[in-house]
Amino acid sequence: MLNPSTAPSPQLFSPLSDELVEAVNLIEQANNWQDKYRQIMLLGKLLPPLAPEFKQADAQVKGCESQAWLYHYTLNGRHFYLADSDARIVKGLIGLLLVACQGKTTEQIQQFDVKQYFDRLGLSGQLSPSRTNGLTALAQAIVAYTQDVGT
């Protein structure tokens, strides 16, 4: 469970743009790996970047060879996340998780089947725990935040 000592202001946690939702469709529709990963990186670019002062060790998700940071904010029972990575593909993969989880309820996030989601996108290989992209750890951290509500 991440427990960062500082966090970005609540205004920065916002629903993601329609452009990002559309980017997920483009990834699903890509018919070769080059296009798929090109789209993943474009999706990563659309994700709002984390200000440098929030790239802190205590917000870092462990299990990533690259660095990845994750922040969380709850508003009216809905969960909002801010995340970034210093690797472009990892940032895109994080973006995919955020599109699925941003603004969702605890129940929706806890029922979210990340494996099925990545299977559908043709990216199931990236989810294996043996990967050092940290995606499994990130998905777990996103869910873990919903289990901590009210504490």
Place this chain on the structure above:
Amino acid sequence: MKPALSLSSAVLFDHQALRDQFPALKQTIGDHPLCYLDTAATSQKPQAVIDAMTEYYQLNNANVHRAAHQLSARATQQYEAVRQQVAEFIHAQRQDEIIFTHGTTESINMVAYGLTSQIKPNDVILIDTAAHHANIVPWQELAKRTGAVIKPIPLTTNAQLDITAFDQLLALKPKVVTLCHVSNALGTLNPVNELVAKAKAVGALTLVDGAQAIAHLPVDVQLIDCDFYVFSGHKMYGPTGVGVLYGRYTELDKLTPMLTGGEMIKTVSFEQTEFGALPNRLEAGTPAIAEVIGLGAAIHFLQQLPREQILAHEQQLLRYLQQQLQQLGAIELYGIANDKHSGDKHCADGQRHNIGAVAFNLQGEHHQDVGILLDQQAVAVRCGHHCAMPLMTSLNLGGCCRASIGIYTNKQDVDQFIHALNTVKGLLL
């Protein structure tokens, strides 16, 4: 890109026949043949090694050193024969200088633990900055237990061990000097004979981590003259789970056993236990018998090959790999040896060489992005800090990619890798 370099001059033996003995290399991943350039992490295994381990389990499986029955006698005989084989392979003076461990990491831990009673507060331990974490952390733990002081041996701007700085550090009269023979992250080769001789001259105990050297270079522990030399089976075409700790008998015999119990004792009572003699004293518990036998098969496999020609083939292939990377453009290479240096046995042309591996980054790109996109093309390389964070810090790097070769690597592998990397470049840049 310039036309590909011909490698034919080095290949005086049938390289394809050699490669064919590694079943794992015959597979395809997706639409691509597997391009395995991660031998420095672990090598693939020849059929002979797989067969030797299977045969042991099918016919000879028994515990060693304890039972009176024939199976145990056969297993013990096979197991002890490998000890003799290892001793000959690295030119140890006696076979009880060879301890079987679970790997390089355990071997170094056994030495660092075993020296505890010999180290006093403020004793100095010199560690190669290029060392793998396995050759750093056990010494830090030893320092915590004893109050000893760790001093890193710095590198030159070209990531080679800085011999001038080393000479200055020796004035501190270190108690232990620990070096890598070949750096795992960069493939840089240390002139270990010279470094060990200097360390010995000031009375230091010396350990050389040979994990990345043993599969590539002939190793003669008497020539190096180090007190301890360690390596793993799985990086030299043998199985995982077995490694070697070589120690000069007089020094090995002084180590306090890290593990106790099993066959390492002479007598046990509740009042007092007397430890047995080497090598058993440092091999508590049932050893990895099948893996030791597999290691024996790997050594036999290597000994049957024309190793000088293979080394020449590997060196030519590595230079070809470096050249192709340089020609690709937008590539940063790390630790490429180019400084004149004499005095080391393997530097016949007066040059320092890289052994087995090339470390690089695509300019301005994250090593993990490069690794993910290479993986899409069935190219296996290691991307990260290579368990050498102090080295990465000294190079001011967050990490890098490493392509590493073995005896089975051929020009097609290098060409497939370069082609794949060019595709990655197109996607990222």
